[in-house]
Amino acid sequence: MGRRAASGEWDELALAAPLPGEALHARVARTLRGAVTGGLLPEGTRLPGHRRLAGALGVSRNTLVDALAGLEAEGYLRVQGRSGTVVCVPAPEAAGPLTAAQDLPLSAWASRALSGGVDDAGGEYAVDFRVGQPVPELYPEAAWTAALARQAGRLGRRTEEGKFSDPLGPLETRRALSAYLNAARGARVTPEMVMLTGGTQSALDALARVFLEPGRVAAVEDPTYPGARAALAATGAAVVPVAVDAGGLQPTHLPPQATLLYLTPGCQYPTGVTLGAARRAELVAWARRGNAFILEDDYAADLHHTGRPLPVMQGLAPDRVILLGSFSKSLAPATRSGFLVAPPPVLRVLARTRPLTDRAPGTLDALALADVLDSGAYGRHLRRARQVLAHRQEVLLAALSDGLPGWAVQGAASGLHVYVRLPAGLEEAQAVAAAARRGVALSPVAPLSATGGPAAVLLAFAHLPPEAIRHGVRRLASS
Numbered sequence: 469m470g471r472r473a474a475s476g477e478w479d480e481l482a483l484a485a486p487l488p489g490e491a492l493h494a495r496v497a498r499t500l501r502g503a504v505t506g507g508l509l510p511e512g513t514r515l516p517g518h519r520r521l522a523g524a525l526g527v528s529r530n531t532l533v534d535a536l537a538g539l540e541a542e543g544y545l546r547v548q549g550r551s552g553t554v555v556c557v558p559a560p561e562a563a564g565p566l567t568a569a570q571d572l573p574l575s576a577w578a579s580r581a582l583s584g585g586v587d588d589a590g591g592e593y594a595v596d597f598r599v600g601q602p603v604p605e606l607y608p609e610a611a612w613t614a615a616l617a618r619q620a621g622r623l624g625r626r627t628e629e630g631k632f633s634d635p636l637g638p639l640e641t642r643r644a645l646s647a648y649l650n651a652a653r654g655a656r657v658t659p660e661m662v663m664l665t666g667g668t669q670s671a672l673d674a675l676a677r678v679f680l681e682p683g684r685v686a687a688v689e690d691p692t693y694p695g696a697r698a699a700l701a702a703t704g705a706a707v708v709p710v711a712v713d714a715g716g717l718q719p720t721h722l723p724p725q726a727t728l729l730y731l732t733p734g735c736q737y738p739t740g741v742t743l744g745a746a747r748r749a750e751l752v753a754w755a756r757r758g759n760a761f762i763l764e765d766d767y768a769a770d771l772h773h774t775g776r777p778l779p780v781m782q783g784l785a786p787d788r789v790i791l792l793g794s795f796s797k798s799l800a801p802a803t804r805s806g807f808l809v810a811p812p813p814v815l816r817v818l819a820r821t822r823p824l825t826d827r828a829p830g831t832l833d834a835l836a837l838a839d840v841l842d843s844g845a846y847g848r849h850l851r852r853a854r855q856v857l858a859h860r861q862e863v864l865l866a867a868l869s870d871g872l873p874g875w876a877v878q879g880a881a882s883g884l885h886v887y888v889r890l891p892a893g894l895e896e897a898q899a900v901a902a903a904a905r906r907g908v909a910l911s912p913v914a915p916l917s918a919t920g921g922p923a924a925v926l927l928a929f930a931h932l933p934p935e936a937i938r939h940g941v942r943r944l945a946s947s
Contacts, residue, residue: 481499481503481508483495483525483526493535496525496531496532496535497535497536497538500535500536501544504555504556505557509555510555512554512555513555514552514553514554515545515552515553528904542558544557576704577702580702581702583701593907594907594940594943595908595909595932595936595939597910597911597926597927597932598909598926599884599928600928601930603884603930603931606853606857607799608840608845611843611845612799612840615835615837615840615843615845616832616836618836619835623832635818635819636662636664636815636819637662637829638664638834638835639659641664641834641837641838642659642660642664643659643838644838645657645659645664645838646658646659648846649780653766653769653783654778654783655783655809656783656786657782657786657791660812661811661812661815662808662809663807663815663818663819663822664805664806665808665829666806666826666829667794667806668767668792669695670806670826671807672696672763673699674808674822675761676700676702676703678814678817678818679727679728679761680700680705681705682704683704683705684706684727685708685725685727686700686707686708686727687707687708687722687730688700688707688708689709689731689736690712690917691712693732693737693738696763696765697918700728707918708726709917709918710722710729712739712741714741716736716741716743719747722754725758727760727761728763729751729754729755729760729762730765731763731765731781732766732767733764733778733781734780734882735769736879737765737767738885738887738916738926739878739879740882740886741878742778742882748784751781752784752785752789756788760788761789761790762789763790764782764789764791765792766791766792767797767883768798768883768884770798770850771797771850771857772882773854773858773861773881774858777881790808790810791808792806793806795837797884798846798849798850799840803833804833805833805836857884857929857930859934860929860930860934861886863937864929865877867937867938867942868888871945872945874890876889884928884930885911885928886926886927887924888924889924890922890923894923896923896924897914899923903944906944906946908944910926910927911927912925912926
C-alpha cells in the first residue's frame, strides 16, 4: 500500500519559481521532481486525484496530466491501476545528466531569447478561436503547386549559370515584389532595395543583430507581437513599450534615443486599429530627428475587409522606414517567403552579414513566389480570400452583437482576428477560463503587453466556417 498524504499536505505544495522560457507543464514536473528528490514526497506516497492536485498547484488539469506523464516516463511515478499513482525514487542513472535549461552552458543571448516567449496552453476544444490557426481552405494549392513545378524544372540550368549566389535572393523575385509593392501597397521600391527572407521573424532577427546591442534602445507598440519584442530584447538592448490607443501608437510617448521602432501601422497587432496619416508623419519626423529606423511590419494589410487600406509608411520615407512582409498569412504558413525593403546602405550591410547565418533565402519558394506574382495568380487568390474572410468576420460580429452585446469589438477593418474589449467587471483570465469550461478557446491579450491594459481577448475567425463561429459564440454566451 502506498503512503497516504495528510489531508492538508498537498494544499501546502508550492509551485517552483519559473525558469526563463519554461513551459508551465515543465515547471509543474520540476516542482514535483524536486519534492521527490528532496524527500518531501517519500517513495510510496500516493498522489491525490488530478483535479485536487491541479487545484493545489494552481494549474489546469491538462497541464498537470502532461507533467505527470513526463514524470512517469522518467521513473518518478508508477501507476497502480485502481490504487492510483504512487511516488518512486529512480536510480540515479534513470534521470539524464541534463534535465533542464539551467544545466546547459547557455550564452547571455540564449537566456534573453528564452525569456521572451509566450507559453501556449494547448488543449482540445469544441471551437478554437485562438490566433495563429492555419486556413488551409484558402491556400491557392493549384496555383502554388503549378508554380513550384515550373520553377523546379528550371533549377538545374539556373544553378549552372550561378544565379543563386546573391544573398539578397533571386533578382527576378525582387523585381516581381517591387512591382507588386509599388502597385498594390503604395511603396517606393526598386529591386536593389529588396532582400528576401524566410519570414518576418528572420528579418527582425537580422535587423536586431545589426542595429542593437546592450546600451541601445528599441521601442515597440504595447501591446504587440511577442516575437518582435523577444527578437529585439535578445540583443541586450532596452526595449521600451509605447502605448497604443484607438488611433494606434502614440508618438508623444516615444523615447527620443531609440535606434529602432517596431510598428504595425496597417493593422496593429493585436488591436487591429490603423495608424492615421497625421501620426505617420509624426513618426517619420521623430525617426529623422533621432537617426532611427522604423521597422514597418505590413502584417495582414493585404487581408482587408472594408475599403482600401492606407499605403505603407515606406512610401512616405524610404530613407527611414524598413518595410517587412511575409506571405505566410496570405498564402500559407508553410510558404516561407518573406521580404524586407530597406535603404541601399542598410541592404549592403545585410548582404555582407547574412552569409554568417543562412547565406541565401530558399530559392525554390522565392522563384515560385515570383511566378504567382507575375502571373496574376496572387491577385486572384487575394480577391477570393478577402470575400471569404469578410463574410466570416460579418458572421462573427453579428453573433457577438446578438449573443454578447457587452463585448466591444475594436479595429475590425482587416486581419484574421478581432480584438474584443470585455465588459466592466469581467477579468481577462476569468473570461478565458469560463470559455474553456464551455469548450471554447480564446487568446488572452495580457501576454502581449508589457504594461497591462484593458481586459480584452482575441477571437480568430479566418479558419472557422460560419456555423462553427456561431456555435462558438453560442457556447460563450451560455450561462
